[in-house]
Amino acid sequence: MKxxxxxxxxxxxxxxxxLFARVHTDKGVHGIGEGTLNGFIKTTEAGVHELKHHSDWRDVRHGRPVLRAGRRWRSQHLPA
Structure with a gap:
């Protein structure tokens, strides 16, 4: 999915x-998210557009599917 x-x-x-973002994919899946940083709406908006080239649903740092990011966060920050 791209x-x-x-x-x-x-x-x-x-x-x-x-700041709201609407994301469209080549598979017809779409979603809406919110990314507000008080007082920095234009900066946040520019950052979203600047990172479009990383939009292959992979976590840039780990190369894992982004859909598993929540599971990874829980494993790193919550007790086992």
Whole structure:
């Protein structure tokens, strides 16, 4: 599965700005996520677009499928 497009949407809510991302894949799977960093919406948005070339669903650091990232985090940070 390859990511074919990433769209970002900066939304102002008065007291806080939010950054949402819509991700599309070549298999027709899509999803929406939120990546807000208070006060740095444009910076965060630029970072999302800058990293598009890593969009092959692999964890850049470990070469493992991203879908297993939660399992790896739990194994590293929670007691056995």
């Amino acid at each position: 990511i074919t497009e990433i769209e970002t949407f900066a939304v102002g809510a008065g007291w806080k700005n939010w």
